Amino acid sequence: MSREPPPYARPRPGVQPPYLHREYGSTVKRAPSRALLPLQQTLSEITGPRFRDEPELVDLTRQGKGEALGQRIIVAGRLLEEGGRPLPRALIELWQCNAAGRYLHGKDQHDAPLDPNFTGVGRAITNEKGEYRFLTILPGAYPWRNTANAWRPAHIHFSVFGPAFASRLVTQMYFPGDPLLPLDPIYNSVPDEAARRRLVSAYDPALSEAEYALGYRFDVVLRGRESTPFEDDR
Amino acid sequence: MSRHAATPSQTVGPFFRLGLDRPEWNDLTRDGARGEKILIEGRVLDGDGAPVDDAVLEIWQADAEGRYDHPEDARRADPGFRGFGRAMTDEAGRYRFVTIRPGRVPGWEGSLQAPHVNLTIFARGLLKQLVTRIYFADEPSNDSDPLLTGIADPAVRCTLLAARQDGGAAWRFDVVLQGKGETAFFDL
Secondary structure (H helix, E strand, O other), X not given: OXXXXXXXXXXXXXXXXXXXXXXOHHHOOOXXXXXXXXXXXXXXXXXXXXXXXXXXXXXXXXXXXXXXXXXXXXXXXXXXXXXXXXXXXXXXXXXXXXXXXXXXXXXXXXXXXXXXXXXXXXXXXXXXOOEEEEEEEOOOOEEEOOOOOEEEOOEEEEEEOOOOHHHOEEEEEEOOOOOOHHHXXXXXXXXXXXXXXXXXXXXXXXXXXXXXXXXXEOOEEEOOEOOXXXXXXX | OOXXXXXXXXXXXXXXXXXXXXXXXXXXXXXXXXXXXXXXXXXXXXXXXXXXXXEEEEEEEOOOOOOOOOOOOOOOOOOOOOOEEEEEOOOOOEEEEEXXXXXOEEOHHHXXXXXXXXXXXXXXXXXXXXXXXXXXXXXHHHHHOHXXXXXXXXXXXXXXXXXXXXXXXXXXXXXXXOXXXXXXXXXX
């Protein structure tokens, strides 16, 4: 018999949001009412899809006839496992609203202009060091109807595939210093403050391109295996 | 503090179609998979029984011989089978996958699990994904599957069983997020 492979580690307390978070109204009718059932991980959970041949779409500023409007930004970082191992050849899908705070989506009713030269869609495959890089524009804040006069802080949606079904992650990247962050129930659904701050990108002058674009660094860290030594804990 | 601590999940929101819509991905057989071709279809419903029209469902499953196309599985999987699918619900909360019926997959200590499809649900109002499994109601090995037999309440266990429609290729699997008939979700 072969040795049983190590499972993916349990999330540390406070890192992941709960299902029910009443301040975010949409959770009230969608959060399960029963406790989740325990699952002993098997080959089904420690395997997952791979997407090495997906075409990349890493420049969101030149998807139309002209240039997208707004502040050009570079969003780059590394995809890692807990413990720090880089995850190469992984698919990252990204979507965002435009500089005016409007999504190219039929359900977006916000009275702000669409930009004919901006779709807000990106896709990257991490390189051998687990790195990715997008050129896009700074998304605007936009109103939503969660409570009266509520506004979402500027954010970019990330969908990330790690090595396994168990490491799948969808999240949002925010921007440093945004005054809407302390008021946002989605951002604040993460109980642990340090974990919450990991959703906020860092302005990185070394990533900025002179006379062209501002650089924001955002590393994404996925669940690691239980046997993974935490290099930070040494 | 740990520098390489996990990134928290955030909701996929209502506008994910923009970034995640890959219509061809709901057909896992599009490269000519071997095995019994089936449809898995159903609805996603909320705690009021109302259709959830903004959910994205992803499946991951073994091929007809129970093999995963992944380095953790030493066996060579069917190169014509994708293993992964994605579908989005329509205005009535309906989704549909075209796939093949998976084989039995290795479990713990040399055992075999009953055939199943791993399912992830993302939606507006879900701050992190829900995870469940789709089993096939007519499958004899369900009676010895450790996960299914470990669920004491038959009504809860029943929520994991897809039902064959009219003896054909279509299997029905509804996802009830909350309340009466709530689907069994797993703490992965």
